[in-house]
Amino acid sequence: xxxxxxxxxxxxxxxxxxxxxxSDALEAWPDLFTDECLYVVTTAENHRLGYQSGIxxxxxxxxxxxxxxxxxxxxxxxxxxxxxxxxxxxxxxNSGSEAEAExxxxxxxxxxxxxxxxxxxxxYLDTYRAAGVDLKFARRLAVxxxxxxxxxxxxxx
Amino acid sequence: xxxxxxxxxxxxxxxxxxxxxxSDALEAWPDLFTDECLYVVTTAENHRLGYQSGIxxxxxxxxxxxxxxxxxxxxxxxxxxxxxxxxxxxxxxNSGSEAEAExxxxxxxxxxxxxxxxxxxxxYLDTYRAAGVDLKFARRLAVxxxxxxxxxxxxxx
Amino acid sequence: xxxxxxxxxxxxxxxxxxxxxxSDALEAWPDLFTDECLYVVTTAENHRLGYQSGIxxxxxxxxxxxxxxxxxxxxxxxxxxxxxxxxxxxxxxNSGSEAEAExxxxxxxxxxxxxxxxxxxxxYLDTYRAAGVDLKFARRLAVxxxxxxxxxxxxxx
Numbered sequence: 001x002x003x004x005x006x007x008x009x010x011x012x013x014x015x016x017x018x019x020x021x022x023s024d025a026l027e028a029w030p031d032l033f034t035d036e037c038l039y040v041v042t043t044a045e046n047h048r049l050g051y052q053s054g055i056x057x058x059x060x061x062x063x064x065x066x067x068x069x070x071x072x073x074x075x076x077x078x079x080x081x082x083x084x085x086x087x088x089x090x091x092x093x094n095s096g097s098e099a100e101a102e103x104x105x106x107x108x109x110x111x112x113x114x115x116x117x118x119x120x121x122x123x124y125l126d127t128y129r130a131a132g133v134d135l136k137f138a139r140r141l142a143v144x145x146x147x148x149x150x151x152x153x154x155x156x157x
Numbered sequence: 158x159x160x161x162x163x164x165x166x167x168x169x170x171x172x173x174x175x176x177x178x179x180s181d182a183l184e185a186w187p188d189l190f191t192d193e194c195l196y197v198v199t200t201a202e203n204h205r206l207g208y209q210s211g212i213x214x215x216x217x218x219x220x221x222x223x224x225x226x227x228x229x230x231x232x233x234x235x236x237x238x239x240x241x242x243x244x245x246x247x248x249x250x251n252s253g254s255e256a257e258a259e260x261x262x263x264x265x266x267x268x269x270x271x272x273x274x275x276x277x278x279x280x281y282l283d284t285y286r287a288a289g290v291d292l293k294f295a296r297r298l299a300v301x302x303x304x305x306x307x308x309x310x311x312x313x314x
Numbered sequence: 315x316x317x318x319x320x321x322x323x324x325x326x327x328x329x330x331x332x333x334x335x336x337s338d339a340l341e342a343w344p345d346l347f348t349d350e351c352l353y354v355v356t357t358a359e360n361h362r363l364g365y366q367s368g369i370x371x372x373x374x375x376x377x378x379x380x381x382x383x384x385x386x387x388x389x390x391x392x393x394x395x396x397x398x399x400x401x402x403x404x405x406x407x408n409s410g411s412e413a414e415a416e417x418x419x420x421x422x423x424x425x426x427x428x429x430x431x432x433x434x435x436x437x438y439l440d441t442y443r444a445a446g447v448d449l450k451f452a453r454r455l456a457v458x459x460x461x462x463x464x465x466x467x468x469x470x471x
Contacts, residue, residue, distance in 0.1 A: 005164055008321055015404035019416060022437070044238070082458050083435035085401045085420050086241045089174060090172035092365070102176060106242050109419060113433045114462030116432050118273050121265045123179070145240055148271030150179035164322055200402070201395070244399045259333060263399050263422060275430050276421045278397035288346035302397050305428030 005128055009135045010089050013128065014103060018084035021155055024077050030064035031154065034129055038060055038139040041157050044122070045059045047143045056155055067156065076122040076154040080121065083108045085103060098138070105142070107157060121145045161253040162285055166292045167246050170285065171260060174294075175241035178312055181234050186313065187221035191286055194218055195296040196220070197301055198314050204300045224313070233311040239276065240265045255295070256285045264314060265291070277314060278302045315426040318410040319442055323449045324403050327442065328417060332398035338391050343470065345470070346377035348443055351375055353360055355464065355471050357464055358436070359459045390468040397422045398434065413442045420458070421471060434471060435459045
């Protein structure tokens, strides 16, 4: 799977990403990003208004690694788990080595007592970069539809 | 992407369709249909009983354009937004220039105050038609599972 | 579509599977499994603890056929229906004739009065086997996230 970015490679990266989070394999999550990257969780309203900050903001892979370490300390997986369902990516442009796509998501949250609810819906605005056999996220903006999204969010989206 | 209908082209059209609605780009939505087309929103019960009418019924692209104009006048996007998650299409037949497939959907509705709920679930019964580089819907029946679906539905499904 | 297992064939089998259940075509469901097969519905907690039994357990296609017959007798489709939304499969290994993948799911349940709720979320742990033109499930473990899942489950997941 070297060479040009294909739909199939994009689907595979999307599937690998949510698996890291939902299967409690969070240590593998930063590696899906390029070293210099942008990972932001924000709301549709803030995104429309052009605010950069967001609920979560990281612009290096190192910041993602730190985040995982903090989550492990806080033992967040004992309290809850997520189940991401991602839809089909809409590919906006694809130069072969870099591509942009939008992918809708719905995340259910399952509390320790089994209660399940819709935690968030939204769209990932992504930039993919190919490097040999690897496809990685150079940029992932998780734009949540609801303005009510939990700003003390524990796990990444 | 000229020539025969492929799974990849079907996935791309599905992704483009829901993006029009969920990203408030409704003006681009009618163009995903052929000029003579059928777009119906109905319930599983009415569909089983063979009723044609449905909650929404349009049999030309012009009717879809009119619908968008009416929605803009009513400012429906200020009150709510949708998030469609479509599943994988089950392709029933594919002649190369025309194909039929069934695709499940779940639509979350996000109210202006941020409240999020399941608005509708169901299945799209689609006929796709290829015309050169374009793939379009010749027919899209959105069959909702619940009989309780909001009959004053604002946005298309 | 003979020969090696491809992503496209996996997507097609996933789509066919949920269609059997959600479109009340349950008689076609056992045929998506190999004759010797394993179909288990369990919870994440029981799976983690290594319990084999599960909420549903079947290890031959004949047991699946029996299950369908029992469901028809109980008329379960009059009381409720399901809508499965499956995400993208994460392919773990693929020898060409056998593959393993994990696929997330969300199932909405629609009661006869139209009420719709999240019934279950989780992940399918699957082993696929190719036999000529056919791709079948040699093993499907439906691992539900919530420990609260209805143990009197009527329809298969």
